[in-house]
Structure formats: C-alpha cells, structure tokens
Amino acid sequence: MGRAERVVLAYSGGVDTTVCIPYLKHEFGVKEVITLAADLGQGEDLEAIRAKALTAGAAESLVVNATETLVERYAVPAIQANALYENRYPLSTALARPLIAKLLVDAAEQCGADAVAHGCTGKGNDQVRFDVSIGALNPGLKVLAPAREWGMSRGEAIAYGERYGLTFAVKKSSPYSIDYNLLGRSIEAGPLEDPWNEPLEEVFAMTAAIADTPDTPEYVELGFIAGVPTSLNGQDLSVLEILKQLNTIAGRHGVGRIDMIENRLVGIKSREIYEAPALLVLIAAHRDLESLTLTADVTQYKRGIEESYSRLVYNGLWYSPLKAALDAFIHQTQAQVSGTVRVKLHKGSAQIVGRRSEQALYSEALATYGSSDQFDHRAAEGFIYVWGLPTRVWSEQLRQDQ
Incomplete structure (x- = not known):
C-alpha cells in the first residue's frame, strides 16, 4: 500500500x-x-x-x-426487517x-x-x-x-x-469495552470474558435492575404506518423521539438486556452484553403487527429473509447487492403494515397484549366459536381429503412394499 x-x-x-x-x-x-x-x-x-x-x-x-440519519436510514429498515442477529x-x-x-x-x-x-x-x-x-x-x-x-x-x-x-x-x-449510540449499548471484555460470570450492575446504564423496577406494569401503545413507527401512546412523534422516550420507559422496567455468546465473523465466539430497550420493543411490536396484516405465505417467507438480512448487516455487507435486493422485498411487504400494538412492560419483560389495524386480515367472524361464526365447517372435509391425499398414497405404497 x-x-x-x-x-x-x-x-x-x-x-x-x-x-x-x-x-x-x-x-x-x-x-x-x-x-x-x-x-x-x-x-x-x-x-x-x-x-x-x-x-x-x-x-x-x-x-x-x-x-x-442513523434512525431514519439505518434503524427504520432494520425494524421493518425485524433484524435480530442469531435471533437475539x-x-x-x-x-x-x-x-x-x-x-x-x-x-x-x-x-x-x-x-x-x-x-x-x-x-x-x-x-x-x-x-x-x-x-x-x-x-x-x-x-x-x-x-x-x-x-x-x-x-x-x-x-x-x-x-x-x-x-x-x-x-x-475500565476493564470493559463499551460502545454506545441512541440505539443501544454493547459491553464486552474484563470479567465478562468468562461466560460463567454474571454481569455486575455497573455495566448497565440504560436499563434498571429488576429489583429496582416498578411493581406495577406499564402499558405503551405503538403506532405504525407502512412499517414505520409513527406514534407513542397516541401522540404522533418522529422515530427519533419515539426511540428516545421508549428507551427511558422500557429501560425503567428493566427491558432490553441481552447476555449472549455470539459468533463473530472472524471465527471466534465472544461473550456480549447489550442494552437496547426501545429497539427490541419496536421490533417485537412490528413483528406482531405483521402477523395481523400480512398473509401467511409472506409472513413465513419473510422469516428467512430476516435471518439473511441480519447476518448481512452483522457481517458488514450493508452496501452489497444482496442487501439491496432484500431491501426491495422488505419494502414491498410493508405497504399494509399499519396499526397499533399495545405492549405491557413489567419486570424485564415486554409482552404484546393487544393489536389492531384497519388492514387486519384477522376476521373475528371467521375465527369465533360463537353463534356469529361464518366459517363453512362442511368445506373442511373436502379440504382435508385433498390436503392429506399425498400422505395417504405414500402410506398405502409403503404398506404394499412391506
């Protein structure tokens, strides 16, 4: 050089x-x-x-x-991709x-x-x-x-x-190596290099210890339009402001801690501690809203895309042709992902407890077991016959060969 x-x-x-x-x-x-x-x-x-x-x-x-820029051009696409490296x-x-x-x-x-x-x-x-x-x-x-x-x-x-x-x-x-931005903190090295050692409270800054969290749950409502977070508790806000406020709210309840053995690209395993309260809650809420508004085949196929997307980003291939192609697929899926998700924050957990959308594919009339049920139960028999036909033919052939 x-x-x-x-x-x-x-x-x-x-x-x-x-x-x-x-x-x-x-x-x-x-x-x-x-x-x-x-x-x-x-x-x-x-x-x-x-x-x-x-x-x-x-x-x-x-x-x-x-x-x-970090929020709008990098975090928002990652939220729409439900990006979690090694699912964590x-x-x-x-x-x-x-x-x-x-x-x-x-x-x-x-x-x-x-x-x-x-x-x-x-x-x-x-x-x-x-x-x-x-x-x-x-x-x-x-x-x-x-x-x-x-x-x-x-x-x-x-x-x-x-x-x-x-x-x-x-x-x-400090014995720790720490990286911090609005999206979260990463902590490694020092005593954390022994994967048996429990992280001391001194390594955390964004999330409260469970013993110090409120005894009463707190509920937040997150609004999305076309897969983009747009409101918090009914108030229209920028994604940047939602992240700021949600970091404080979720962190107060001890939500957002990750302790994992991670597979680095360079071939070694490392013990990593992360804090990402808002980002984790937003991804969980967005994924749940997709389950309400996307068809089954798109939802299931997108899971594989999300895994590939997360691995590409982790491995430094943000500006790669495959990443651009996955971006196009993900963007196409987001048009109908609009609605509100309600999340219960309590003692380190963020539990999805409600969701609604004008684009919902869920039909109570089809799902109910009550008197308003509109599902045609008689159609099920023919469907099951056709669906199970290949399996029955295979089973009959197997019996003949024995």
Whole structure:
C-alpha cells in the first residue's frame, strides 16, 4: 500500500483513536490527519472531543451530527426487517458502522484525502464493517488500520502517546469495552470474558435492575404506518423521539438486556452484553403487527429473509447487492403494515397484549366459536381429503412394499 498524504480518521476520543493520530503521522508517514467524530445520540461532549483531537495533532477536527440519519436510514429498515442477529441481537452497534463509513468517505472526498483510517483491532467485527463498507462506497480510497498493526497493549499505547506529548486523564481504564449510540449499548471484555460470570450492575446504564423496577406494569401503545413507527401512546412523534422516550420507559422496567455468546465473523465466539430497550420493543411490536396484516405465505417467507438480512448487516455487507435486493422485498411487504400494538412492560419483560389495524386480515367472524361464526365447517372435509391425499398414497405404497 502506498503512502497516504491526507487521512480522515474515525475518532471517538478514546486512547486508541487518540494515539492513532501521532502513529499515523510518525509511523505511516501521513502528512495531515483529519479526525471525524460522529454524534449518534451517545450524549458525549463532542466539542471536548474535537478539541482533544486538535491537541493530539490533528490538522482538522470534524464533528458530524448523524443521529437522525442513523434512525431514519439505518434503524427504520432494520425494524421493518425485524433484524435480530442469531435471533437475539438487534444490531444496535452494527447499524452505526456503515453510516460512519459513509461519513468517512464523504469527508475524504470533500477534504481531498486519499485515505481513511479507523482504530479497530484485528479480532473484532468492526474492522470488517468499516473496510468492506468503505471499499463499496469508494474502492479507490486506501483504508489504514493502525491498531490492527501496532501490536501494543493499552499501557504501551498510552506510553507511545506520551512520547509525543499526549496526556491521558485516567491511565487505569475500565476493564470493559463499551460502545454506545441512541440505539443501544454493547459491553464486552474484563470479567465478562468468562461466560460463567454474571454481569455486575455497573455495566448497565440504560436499563434498571429488576429489583429496582416498578411493581406495577406499564402499558405503551405503538403506532405504525407502512412499517414505520409513527406514534407513542397516541401522540404522533418522529422515530427519533419515539426511540428516545421508549428507551427511558422500557429501560425503567428493566427491558432490553441481552447476555449472549455470539459468533463473530472472524471465527471466534465472544461473550456480549447489550442494552437496547426501545429497539427490541419496536421490533417485537412490528413483528406482531405483521402477523395481523400480512398473509401467511409472506409472513413465513419473510422469516428467512430476516435471518439473511441480519447476518448481512452483522457481517458488514450493508452496501452489497444482496442487501439491496432484500431491501426491495422488505419494502414491498410493508405497504399494509399499519396499526397499533399495545405492549405491557413489567419486570424485564415486554409482552404484546393487544393489536389492531384497519388492514387486519384477522376476521373475528371467521375465527369465533360463537353463534356469529361464518366459517363453512362442511368445506373442511373436502379440504382435508385433498390436503392429506399425498400422505395417504405414500402410506398405502409403503404398506404394499412391506
């Protein structure tokens, strides 16, 4: 790989990405490092992060507010896809990576940079998500990954930064590795690396411990139009505001915790803790509304599409032709997915207890066992005869062969 003159670095303000600034300049021969910090609703002081990058030697420090984009262009399609990796993880961190990759590419093109960089290590999924997404968006850009190459421990990285005048307020960092955006938090490392260890309450920030949750259930009503969340408890709101409020409401009841052994793309298993209160509730509500408004064959076929979709997003293939094709299928299914779902939140659970829709395919007149029953029971006998015919023919042939 040739030398890069100007690089846009994905910047979080942490030790690794801060050390990346002098490392890129002194070890990779980069002349100018431009940092880019993305506001994804994580609540950090991004102005302080901007200043920190300049102090560390960045030629320019960019801060981009992309929370609304994360919600509208990445979270909403994932909700419509009922995206749960390995049927558990709602991709709260994975969804942010293709967006950050796009911000890096856009900034590089605007700044005339010939490369982009990130602080991912060689063991995680994020390196794949960044590298593949950047390559899909602009194949001509170089991708630099200093932390994948330098082989330094956290302490050695701090010492390297100090050689170039960097100071770090806390040298003994938390044992946990945490990523946070509006969609959720991911927590790993430290004591969590032993899958037998129960997570301590100190790792959680969005969800209350069950012992601290209200004793009285709380009900929320979520409205959807064409598969998009549009209201909370009867109030029309943006998806962004619904996520914010629902994170607080569901989190108060301890809803949204996930503790799983996850299969990483790089071939290893990792123990992951996630908090995603609003995203999990919205996916559950949306899936339930689909059961009311979609035909059986579409609903059942879509389950396989959802699994493929979740795996593609997890594996960093957001900008892939198969993902685009699945998007088209999912979009087509959503036209009739409108209505309201009522969810009961209590002691860590989110239970769907009601649903209604003007597009409902459910007919009480056909389903009831009461006097208003309109189902033609006499038609069932002929249906069963035809439906079971192949099985009976097979059984008769089997008996003849014995």
